[in-house]
Amino acid sequence: MTRQIVLDTETTGLSAENGDRIIELGCVELFNRKLTGNDLHIYFNPQRESHDDALKVHGLTTDFLRDKPKFATLANDVVEYLRDAELIIHNAAFDVGFLNKEFELAGLPPLRSFVGDVTDTLALAKAVYPGKRNSLDALCDRFGVDRSNRTFHGAKLDAQLLADVYINLTRGQDALLIDVAVNEPVQGAIVAVDLRSFILPVLTAADHELAAHEELLLQLDKASNGRTIFRQSAEIAVA
Numbered sequence: 339m340t341r342q343i344v345l346d347t348e349t350t351g352l353s354a355e356n357g358d359r360i361i362e363l364g365c366v367e368l369f370n371r372k373l374t375g376n377d378l379h380i381y382f383n384p385q386r387e388s389h390d391d392a393l394k395v396h397g398l399t400t401d402f403l404r405d406k407p408k409f410a411t412l413a414n415d416v417v418e419y420l421r422d423a424e425l426i427i428h429n430a431a432f433d434v435g436f437l438n439k440e441f442e443l444a445g446l447p448p449l450r451s452f453v454g455d456v457t458d459t460l461a462l463a464k465a466v467y468p469g470k471r472n473s474l475d476a477l478c479d480r481f482g483v484d485r486s487n488r489t490f491h492g493a494k495l496d497a498q499l500l501a502d503v504y505i506n507l508t509r510g511q512d513a514l515l516i517d518v519a520v521n522e523p524v525q526g527a528i529v530a531v532d533l534r535s536f537i538l539p540v541l542t543a544a545d546h547e548l549a550a551h552e553e554l555l556l557q558l559d560k561a562s563n564g565r566t567i568f569r570q571s572a573e574i575a576v577a
Contacts, residue, residue, distance in 0.1 A: 340454065342368040343423040344501040346493040347433045348396040351389040354439035359384035360409055361398050364493030365419065366501045368426075371509070373501065378419050379494040381406040397490040413444035421452050426504050428474050428496075430458035459504055466507065474500060481506040 344366040351358035365378040381398070383406040388398065409416075427433050434456060438448045450456065463472035470476070474496060478485040483502045488495060543551070558566040 341423045342371075342426055343420055344368065344426040344497045344504060345420075345433060346427070346496040346500065347436055348398060348491060348493050349392065349436055350384050350386055351392050352432075354436045357386065358389075358392075358436070359386060360436050360440055361388065361403055362396065362493040363416065364495070364497040366494075366497045367423075368501060371505060377494070377497075378416070380412060380416075382409045382412075383407065384409075395491045409440045410444040413441060413446055417441070417446060417452055420449070422454055424454045425449075425456045426459060426500065427456060428458070428500050429460045430456050457504075459500060459507065462507060474503065477503045477507070 346364045347360050348362035349358050349360055359382070361382050361384050363378065363380050363382070367374045367376040367378075381403060383403050385408065387400055388396070393399070434449055441448060459477075460472060463477055467480075475485060475488075477483075478499055481503055483499055483506070485499055488499070555566060555568060558568070
């Protein structure tokens with residue numbers, strides 16, 4: 339199975355080409371689609387101030403980062419950790435652009451020269467849920483992933499959340515750590531059930547339920563000027 343690394347960064351701003359730098363790298367390793375615990379989490383001294391808007395997002399002050407290592411110091415370690423892995427990143431172009439700039443400044447080749455595929459979960463989510471909000475927060479809410487500790491954006495925390503979102507997004511599994519037996523159906527899989535042995539009872543509506551239903555239809559008739567879809571469908575069925 340492919341070794342996968344769910345990755346996120348925090349930065350001093352939005353433009354690597356204009357001098358913004360990575361200040362935090364968070365990576366969570368998956369093997370056979372399960373958490374391994376072989377994670378990577380590093381804060382970096384960017385040697386520059388964060389933009390005010392960025393600081394409001396990540397909360398990592400210059401004083402906090404002052405004694406942290408520079409990216410170039412640990413760049414080779416980052417390369418070896420990521421080597422040959424498939425990367426899972428939300429809005430991948432942003433993080434890949436920043437990582438490439440950091441590797442360039444450290445005299446190293448670009449990211450795609452030593453990793454496998456790069457999967458963008460934002461593009462994946464847009465394909466699965468077109469027209470809907472597909473931010474990490476929105477996807478966490480959609481899949482019931484607990485993000486109550488996310489006061490600030492943090493690379494390690496966001497990578498952990500994204501790992502859970504990715505599993506749900508690509509397989510429908512609710513949690514990363516559920517062990518599934520070989521023959522046990524996984525949530526989201528199609529399981530054939532022979533219904534021939536079942537006798538399904540027919541439940542008729544009570545009088546008060548029929549009255550409530552008719553009242554609702556009358557309200558819909560009024561709101562739609564007599565074009566209630568339910569009544570039109572019923573007329574077609576009778577005809």
